Amino acid sequence: MPERELTFAQAVREALAEEMRRDSRVCILGEDVAEAGTPFKVLSGLVEEFGAKRVVDTPISEAGFTGVAVGAAMTGMRPVVDIMFGDFITLTMDQMVNQAAKVHYMSGGHWKVPMVMRTTLGATRRSAAQHSQSLQAWFSHVPGLKVVLPSTPYDAKGLLKSAIRDENPVVFFEDKMMYKLKGPVPEDDYTIPLGVADVKREGDDITLVATSSMVQVALGAAELLEKEGISTEVVDPRTTWPLDEKTLIDSAKKTSRVIVLDEGYGRYGVTAELAAVIAEGAFYDLDAPVKRMGAMHVPIPFSPPLEDATVPTEQTVLEAARSMCGNQ
Amino acid sequence: MNPVTSNPEARESAAGKPATEKDRWLHAYRQMVSIRLFEEQVNDLYTRALMPGLAHLYSGEEAVAVGICEALRVDDYITSTHRGHGHCLAKGASPDRMFAELLGKETGYCRGKGGSMHIADPATGNLGANAIVGGSVGIATGAAFAAKNLGNDRVAVCFFGEGALGQGSLYEVMNLAQLWKLPVIYVCENNQYNEYTHFQETTAGTILGRAHAFGIETDIVDGQDVRAVNKIAGGLIKRARSGVGPAFLQCDTYRYSGHHVGDINREYYRSKQEEQAWKSDRDPIKVLGSWLIEQRHSDAASLEEIWYEVRKEMESAVKFAIEAPYPKVEEVDQHVYA
Ligand SMILES: Cc1ncc(C[n+]2csc(CCOP(=O)(O)OP(=O)(O)O)c2C)c(N)n1
Numbered sequence: 001m002p003e004r005e006l007t008f009a010q011a012v013r014e015a016l017a018e019e020m021r022r023d024s025r026v027c028i029l030g031e032d033v034a035e036a037g038t039p040f041k042v043l044s045g046l047v048e049e050f051g052a053k054r055v056v057d058t059p060i061s062e063a064g065f066t067g068v069a070v071g072a073a074m075t076g077m078r079p080v081v082d083i084m085f086g087d088f089i090t091l092t093m094d095q096m097v098n099q100a101a102k103v104h105y106m107s108g109g110h111w112k113v114p115m116v117m118r119t120t121l122g123a124t125r126r127s128a129a130q131h132s133q134s135l136q137a138w139f140s141h142v143p144g145l146k147v148v149l150p151s152t153p154y155d156a157k158g159l160l161k162s163a164i165r166d167e168n169p170v171v172f173f174e175d176k177m178m179y180k181l182k183g184p185v186p187e188d189d190y191t192i193p194l195g196v197a198d199v200k201r202e203g204d205d206i207t208l209v210a211t212s213s214m215v216q217v218a219l220g221a222a223e224l225l226e227k228e229g230i231s232t233e234v235v236d237p238r239t240t241w242p243l244d245e246k247t248l249i250d251s252a253k254k255t256s257r258v259i260v261l262d263e264g265y266g267r268y269g270v271t272a273e274l275a276a277v278i279a280e281g282a283f284y285d286l287d288a289p290v291k292r293m294g295a296m297h298v299p300i301p302f303s304p305p306l307e308d309a310t311v312p313t314e315q316t317v318l319e320a321a322r323s324m325c326g327n328q
Numbered sequence: 329m330n331p332v333t334s335n336p337e338a339r340e341s342a343a344g345k346p347a348t349e350k351d352r353w354l355h356a357y358r359q360m361v362s363i364r365l366f367e368e369q370v371n372d373l374y375t376r377a378l379m380p381g382l383a384h385l386y387s388g389e390e391a392v393a394v395g396i397c398e399a400l401r402v403d404d405y406i407t408s409t410h411r412g413h414g415h416c417l418a419k420g421a422s423p424d425r426m427f428a429e430l431l432g433k434e435t436g437y438c439r440g441k442g443g444s445m446h447i448a449d450p451a452t453g454n455l456g457a458n459a460i461v462g463g464s465v466g467i468a469t470g471a472a473f474a475a476k477n478l479g480n481d482r483v484a485v486c487f488f489g490e491g492a493l494g495q496g497s498l499y500e501v502m503n504l505a506q507l508w509k510l511p512v513i514y515v516c517e518n519n520q521y522n523e524y525t526h527f528q529e530t531t532a533g534t535i536l537g538r539a540h541a542f543g544i545e546t547d548i549v550d551g552q553d554v555r556a557v558n559k560i561a562g563g564l565i566k567r568a569r570s571g572v573g574p575a576f577l578q579c580d581t582y583r584y585s586g587h588h589v590g591d592i593n594r595e596y597y598r599s600k601q602e603e604q605a606w607k608s609d610r611d612p613i614k615v616l617g618s619w620l621i622e623q624r625h626s627d628a629a630s631l632e633e634i635w636y637e638v639r640k641e642m643e644s645a646v647k648f649a650i651e652a653p654y655p656k657v658e659e660v661d662q663h664v665y666a
């Protein structure tokens with residue numbers, strides 16, 4: 001039997017639907033999540049099955065409804081909040097960083113906050129500086145939060161189900177450009193544990209560690225490198241916290257060369273942390289300093305030729321990998 | 329396009345005598361037609377896949393931006409929204425550089441860096457459109473704070489959709505504005521919908537009640553009647569300029585198209601009949617046109633001529649933008665810091 005294929009968006013929706021059927025405490029809160037099914041149509045059909053009490057349209061009050069989710073999570077529900085564009089997480093920061101992330105610790109383990117925030121990342125949609133950022137580093141920095149960055153429909157479904165079942169606040173980033181990407185997704189009730197990296201492609205000469213939107217870029221670059229005789233391994237950490245350090249370090253030791261890719265701003269970002277972990281863990285096996293590639297340190301411009309220059313592409317990764325391997 | 333035409337007082341001083349009532353309203357008519365036809369071109373550019381990204385059209389709401397901006401001086405400030413083309417034009421921006429911005433070209437107002445949702449123009453006091461709902465309430469209030477402190481008697485107008493009533497920061501700045509008697513006018517463009525949801529499903533209590541709670545002067549006006557908007561706004565602006573304090577104006581209006589250009593199938597959240605009723609019965613351009621004819625300030629043929637001229641102007645503005653070059657890629661990391 002051929003494997004069933006779903007788009008990334010369908011995989012997210014299926015994970016939510018399955019978890020909502022399984023656990024009546026799971027509910028969704030966000031702007032235009034019900035009839036509209038979000039502007040990206042990711043949630044289409046859920047309000048029809050679960051009703052407006054569990055798929056709740058909110059006013060445009062990100063701080064308010066995120067706070068409501070924190071309180072509801074502490075008192076018996078398992079809310080999933082929808083923050084349409086990742087750029088708007090800034091409005092929820094106090095609720096996530098000073099409240100959700102700290103409640104369990106500050107209360108000496110008495111209260112817990114089993115909630116999920118789903119939001120988006122990614123540039124190149126020509127949406128300009130306030131609708132294009134990839135701010136996963138912000139949450140990854142904060143103890144008490146978990147951060148998930150799925151890169152395939154399969155991972156999206158399995159990781160989201162784990163996130164919803166987790167007893168902690170989890171932030172789940174979806175790449176807007178990936179919603180229509182198709183891939184095999186089993187119909188059964190599988191989960192993928194948070195904190196386990198996945199080797200997306202095996203190779204011997206160089207490792208590309210890539211998150212979310214950058215995994216496809218890395219795989220594309222790996223194809224091109226193969227033609228030049230450079231065997232490339234692609235490793236996807238899948239969660240920035242908890243972080244599967246061992247898989248990253250093992251791959252670095254094996255290939256001895258590493259480029260780390262993440263679509264967040266390159267400076268002080270996810271790539272810096274991953275590169276440091278690898279440098280510390282595999283220093284004596286490395287043939288070159290670990291290289292970081294992320295979004296240019298500029299607000300994302302609107303103009304297409306400018307925007308395209310801000311993010312790593314197959315071509316720029318190819319060139320970086322080539323020069324690291326000493327081919328030109 | 330003359331960049332200062334939005335400003336009656338500037339026109340008066342330039343001409344050395346006050347513009348006549350007829351001239352004022354014919355100018356307002358032309359401004360509204362400009363916005364309508366600008367947006368028509370934007371929709372066309374989108375449909376022909378010539379415009380990157382999306383755009384939120386202002387068609388149907390013209391009387392709000394024009395009624396208010398016609399009561400402002402050119403050096404007064406505005407802040408605008410994701411649905412900002414109308415505010416920008418009404419404050420005096422030229423369509424050619426706006427289209428260039430929408431296409432991401434070097435000759436655009438922001439050298440292509442901003443796009444449809446971020447047009448800013450210091451020459452006309454436009455502090456910028458904003459893609460964050462409620463994102464400019466602080467900026468507008470801050471401009472009023474500076475105006476008061478610098479003693480330059482400017483006024484700041486903060487345009488926002490009724491969806492921004494959901495944002496808590498609005499309530500923080502309204503409190504500050506009233507405490508400090510700042511010359512800021514909060515203009516709530518109530519076009520009935522927050523994206524795909526009717527505002528009554530997202531808004532408890534009343535809109536004006538919110539500003540009332542801070543003791544702010546409030547008013548409500550038919551946002552399809554440019555003369556009414558202008559009259560009421562004029563009073564509130566004068567009051568703010570003289571130091572009495574902020575005001576909050578609710579303008580009831582309607583957007584004719586989808587939330588953005590790609591929002592085509594929208595019957596699940598509002599009916600075609602509802603859209604048609606606003607268009608046929610309360611169109612702001614028709615309302616002013618009928619009045620101009622009634623008053624014998626104009627006639628059907630002269631109004632038709634305005635449409636014709638503006639259409640030509642928009643066509644050449646689009647041509648200018650299409651032919652303009654993209655910025656050089658080296659510009660990408662310029663302007664990050666001042
Ligand atoms: C803080 C924030 N949340 C959500 C959005 C997405 N969004 C863009 S426009 C919009 C609806 C705005 O409604 P309203 O303020 O009434 O303005 P209108 O579009 O009707 O002019 C939403 C939810 C946003 N841009 N910013």
Ligand SMILES: [Mg+2]
Binds near residue numbers: 518519520521
């Ligand atoms: Mg609205």
